[in-house]
Amino acid sequence: MYGSAATHSGADRSVSASSGSIAGSEVGYSQQPPVKRRKRHHDIGSKIRSVQPVPRDKYGNYEMPVQVGILTVLNLGKIIWDQDSYHNERYIWPVGYTVQREYYSMKDPDRQVIYTCWITDGGDAPLFHVEAEDMAGSPIVAPTATGAWTTVLRAANQIRQREHSNSASGPDYFGFSHPTIAKMIQDLPSADRCRTYIVQHFVEMKDRHVRGVIKKGRGGRPSTEMLSRGQRALMASSSKLPHVEATLDGEKMACSQTTHAFTAQRISVATLTNSDEETARS
DNA sequence: ACGCTTCTCGATATTTGAAC
DNA sequence: GTTCAAATATCGAGAAGCGT
Structure with missing residues (x-):
């Protein structure tokens, strides 16, 4: 074949x-x-992937925002299950899905900035947005995640005068290939109604590995500075973020400008328990 | 100190579809 | 039908934290 x-x-x-x-x-x-x-597409459904434990509220919904690896998930969005272009066998692209991550600036070769990535409803298909902290107001929009991030990589490599590959895996950069995020999206309402999506199997990773991953240099817990920068970037872009409403177990979840602003102030690391935080501090 | 585990990033393979 | 480009999947290297 x-x-x-x-x-x-x-x-x-x-x-x-x-x-x-x-x-x-x-x-x-x-x-x-x-x-x-x-x-x-081999074994998508049969492979068991390890995920970090993510805290949930009393209704069983994931508490947002949450730090997953290098990414900060601000909103999982809402699944458009009745249109095939909003998912494939491997990924679901929920409208309103919003994450932040750090990457090299497209303006300053010596600086890393926070990129806010989000998905909007493009009608027939989702639109992928990527906006740099230092270029607020001019997001890159593409019909695919790879397209959006390739543009960023190209610009970042150019400013750094790096000539090697500008290739990028969009799902990777957006976090869709991250098992924890994949599971969170798969757990959203109506995920099971996506026709071509193959349900994946996940298992929570062991505690010591969770901490190891969290404390890793490139990923892990964001510093105070990073949090406040993320907050500023989010505030700057929040006026353009989509307003999404979804119903989770009877409770209405709103993702709006205000919500973003609010959540930006209370970013927490979901994978750390209180005792873990104490340990991390010391 | 070492081994284990998982992560991200970059490179490359593969698929798909448009253009000729 | 062939070629080319874009999109996407997957692999490997290197890095990091944890437990022993």
Whole structure:
């Protein structure tokens, strides 16, 4: 099926397009193509993925905002289950989904800034927005997550005068490939009604690993400075964020400008319990 | 100190669809 | 039908924290 006859043209292209020593060295073309064949869509539903525990409120809804790895999830949004373009086998793209993450600035080569990413209803398909903290008011909008982030990477690499690949995995950068976020989205109402989405299986990771992940340098708990910067970025972009309403277990959840402003002031690290926080402080 | 585990980022493979 | 470009999936390296 996948990767049989169809691969030749793609492989040729990759070789010519790749700048690289890596591709060149890995590949022993003269004899036999390296044929690192990757199966697509394999075992999506059967694989068990580890997730961080995320606190829920008394109704069982996830408490927002929450820090997951390098990302701060501000809103999970609302699932548009009756349109296929709002999900595929692997991901669901909820309207109103909002996260923040740190990445290199598109203006200052020596600086990392906070990017706010969110999804809006584009009618037939979702629209992916990415806005940099230092470029408030001019978000990058694309019909795919990869498209939006590729633009950012290209600009960031250009300003840093880096010539290597501008490739990016949109779902990665938006956090959709993160097991914890994938689970949170999958737990949203109507996720099970998405026709082509394959339900994934998750298991909560062990406590010591959670702490390890949280305290990791690049990800983990945001510093006070990062929080306040995130808050400012959020306030700056909040006027453009979508207003989304969803019903969770009978309780109405609103995602609006005010909500964003409010939540920005109380960002917490969901994966840390109180005792963990004490430990983390000391 | 070491091994374990998971993370992000960057690179590359693969698929899909548009253009010719 | 072929070529090309864009989008997306997946892999590997390196980094980091934790427990022992």
